[in-house]
Amino acid sequence: MKGILDFIKENVSATFAREVVAVGHRIVHGLDLSQPVLLTPSSLATIKQAAVLAPLHNPPGLQGIEAATEVFTDVPQVAVFDTAFHQTMPPHAYMYGLPYDLYEKHKIRRYGFHGTSHKYLVEQAAVMLGKPASEINVITCHLGNGSSVAAVRGGQCVDTSMGLTPLEGLLMGTRCGDMDPAVVLHIQNQCGLSVKETDTLLNKKSGLLGLTGSNDLRAVIEGAGKGEARSQLGLDMFTYRVRKYIGAYTAALDGQVDAVVFSAGIGENSPFIRKLIAEPLHTMGMQLDAAANDKAVGRAGVISAPGSRVKLLVIPTDEELCIAEQTLQVVKGGAAAATGGAAAA
Ligand SMILES: Nc1ncnc2c1ncn2[C@@H]1O[C@H](COP(=O)(O)OP(=O)(O)O)[C@@H](O)[C@H]1O
Numbered sequence: 001m002k003g004i005l006d007f008i009k010e011n012v013s014a015t016f017a018r019e020v021v022a023v024g025h026r027i028v029h030g031l032d033l034s035q036p037v038l039l040t041p042s043s044l045a046t047i048k049q050a051a052v053l054a055p056l057h058n059p060p061g062l063q064g065i066e067a068a069t070e071v072f073t074d075v076p077q078v079a080v081f082d083t084a085f086h087q088t089m090p091p092h093a094y095m096y097g098l099p100y101d102l103y104e105k106h107k108i109r110r111y112g113f114h115g116t117s118h119k120y121l122v123e124q125a126a127v128m129l130g131k132p133a134s135e136i137n138v139i140t141c142h143l144g145n146g147s148s149v150a151a152v153r154g155g156q157c158v159d160t161s162m163g164l165t166p167l168e169g170l171l172m173g174t175r176c177g178d179m180d181p182a183v184v185l186h187i188q189n190q191c192g193l194s195v196k197e198t199d200t201l202l203n204k205k206s207g208l209l210g211l212t213g214s215n216d217l218r219a220v221i222e223g224a225g226k227g228e229a230r231s232q233l234g235l236d237m238f239t240y241r242v243r244k245y246i247g248a249y250t251a252a253l254d255g256q257v258d259a260v261v262f263s264a265g266i267g268e269n270s271p272f273i274r275k276l277i278a279e280p281l282h283t284m285g286m287q288l289d290a291a292a293n294d295k296a297v298g299r300a301g302v303i304s305a306p307g308s309r310v311k312l313l314v315i316p317t318d319e320e321l322c323i324a325e326q327t328l329q330v331v332k333g334g335a336a337a338a339t340g341g342a343a344a345a
């Protein structure tokens with residue numbers, strides 16, 4: 001909290017602070033709350049309650065709210081949730097195969113995250129494809145420290161790889177992603193781990209970190225290049241899972257995919273990883289253009305060959321811009337908002 005406070009105080013000039021009309025916060029989990037809301041004691045209580053389901057994200061999010069409230073005393077604070085874009089998932093995608101009671105009484109279901117990013121990627125993909133978002137089917141791959149894939153039909157999310165929490169799905173920097181739930185029971189029984197210890201193991205000590213010793217994919221790539229077997233395994237697992245989800249979501253979209261989008265730290269910056277993911281998919285109509293792929297680093301680009309049935313796109317995400325826009329919409333009571341003017345914390 002002190003760190004965030006100091007950062008704001010050091011980096012926000014008094015002149016800028018006077019011009020701020022609202023502060024938007026990225027909040028990963030809000031349980032039932034998914035549309036952007038003004039922060040009130042009641043919405044704050046829900047975000048606190050949801051912290052157990054997003055242990056890596058909601059606590060720092062709450063610290064950001066506390067710090068921003070202290071600095072920007074008189075402006076509205078708005079929460080924009082990662083889950084919003086995924087609300088259109090049908091029940092067959094968001095339900096778990098558990099007793100129905102758990103859904104009714106405890107809201108145990110898949111929520112999905114990185115929604116602000118996936119929504120932005122769909123909107124930008126529509127521009128690049130020259131069609132309205134409502135007419136495109138895309139698979140968006142947000143590949144960063146946390147990674148997720150979304151299947152989008154006619155501009156709306158129909159499935160995504162993260163679930164009740166941001167632990168499900170792809171192999172991530174420090175998170176395990178998909179696995180047999182019995183593994184949890186087994187390690188608790190065999191290794192005597194408590195619930196809290198298991199939570200730490202799965203969220204903070206697993207994924208690339210647990211397998212290779214580093215959560216930074218750049219270090220993993222370097223290690224694999226030097227012939228380190230564990231790094232090669234981490235690299236193979238990371239790229240294999242992304243490919244598996246692209247295959248699964250192609251099926252979820254009945255084989256009708258206009259584009260696959262790569263984004264976030266890894267997706268935007270690593271032609272090498274995109275190549276490992278996309279090259280084997282050429283038989284699914286996804287043909288990578290090696291030269292275009294190498295050029296699209298940190299900027300948008302079409303990286304598929306001209307004849308490719310499915311376009312492959314690189315799009316730098318911009319969650320902060322989307323949060324600022326949605327924050328303005330909330331404070332202006334839903335009026336269409338221009339960009340700028342709100343600070344996204
Ligand atoms: N050139 C690159 N090659 C491979 N991985 C990269 C490259 N640049 C950044 N990354 C990866 O991107 C990750 C950070 O992605 P980012 O989207 O910023 O993460 P966060 O989820 O923290 O917002 C880093 O952990 C790093 O592994």
Ligand SMILES: CC(=O)OP(=O)(O)O
Nearest residue numbers: 113114144145146166
């Ligand atoms: C939800 C999530 O995984 O977010 P991040 O990528 O910022 O860790």
Ligand SMILES: [Mg+2]
Nearest residue numbers: 144145264265
């Ligand atoms: Mg990020």
